[in-house]
Amino acid sequence: MVQRRLLEIAVEQFGQRGLEGASTRDIAAAAGTAMSSITYHYGGKDGLYLAAADFVADQLGADDDSEAIEEQTATDDPATARAAIHAIVVRFLDRIKQRDADSWALFIMREQMNPTEAFERIYAGAMGRQSRAMVQLICIATGVKDGYAARLAAISLIGQVLVVKAARATCRRLLECDQLNPAIIDDYAARVAANIDAILDRMIAERQEQA
Amino acid sequence: MVQRRLLEIAVEQFGQRGLEGASTRDIAAAAGTAMSSITYHYGGKDGLYLAAADFVADQLGADDDSEAIEEQTATDDPATARAAIHAIVVRFLDRIKQRDADSWALFIMREQMNPTEAFERIYAGAMGRQSRAMVQLICIATGVKDGYAARLAAISLIGQVLVVKAARATCRRLLECDQLNPAIIDDYAARVAANIDAILDRMIAERQEQA
DNA sequence: GTCTATACTACGATAGAC
């Protein structure tokens, strides 16, 4: 399938070099086809970019047990909710261990910085669902009713996961390693897991002393 | 000063649109000069980009009390170290409240994703110093001797701060606001401050139960 | 030092052969 190959290369190139930095010529050549096939299939560079965003959004929602985790949002047991939060974070860090994860992670990061319509499409899918699930799970796990407080907490958790991709250069310097290998990611995952428990416990304590 | 104005615009444009996305014509025009003055002063686009990186690095180290904070690295009092950690985080989030902070934050973010020589220059300055100071302060605040563990913890703290810029689009969606206004940042800073205490306390507990 | 002119290159889009 030419189209699939085109999309894979597109995500890689757009992620690595950005919308302006990537060239349709290079993408087409790497996919082993002519540049004009991009025009034919996607109407042009912008169309390919949006299609690449949809492709990322699909892959983000597919091949995982995200539905199972999101089902647990229906729970009202704090321990179950906490386990679900851990599961989401672990799964995300697991994905990052894959080598080809770079492409889509960079693609999304760029969209986070200056969002275009492509971000809407990605967030409309699995990404938005998981973010909202995280907020709800925090409410359940801590007994906090205030959605605003839970959203702020969710952002602080997302940041701890995101940082390995968003600030990869700083991480490499700080850890004095050329690339974040799986062993280091595992160690970091353990740190984040402990942090999550500490933060959730703190939030429970905050709630109780407020009463 | 034409050169200073050129650098300010360059940071803004490169940050917003990336190295490839920004055009020397636009930058020169916005700075009220001819494009060829970029060639004259900086040798070309790449030279201007590196000069912009140096400019960012300088501003990052200047106009702040970072030296005062870094001096506190010399302390051996856990409470003082903890206060210093809080101070670093607060100062960073304070800066983000400024409107023009966007430019350099985006500039650095892009370099984090695909580091070039520009990142070396930025990290060689205040950024690297503060990162290392953070690690050391964590050691002092928790009594942890293991630098590796402290570095992992430092990354998790950096992530919580970084996320407001790195995942700004997600933050906006999650908080249902068009832009992260100062009031929200303050609320978030309070959350992060509580998180830091929770995490440091947890690390102290980990250390004690290990003994 | 700064600007105007121009040269050169690479890009995306398009038309048309097959």
Next chain:
DNA sequence: GTCTATCGTAGTATAGAC
């Protein structure tokens, strides 16, 4: 559907006037 060939339009770089 896919490729080749071409066009117009950015972009950077350079040379030379002032």
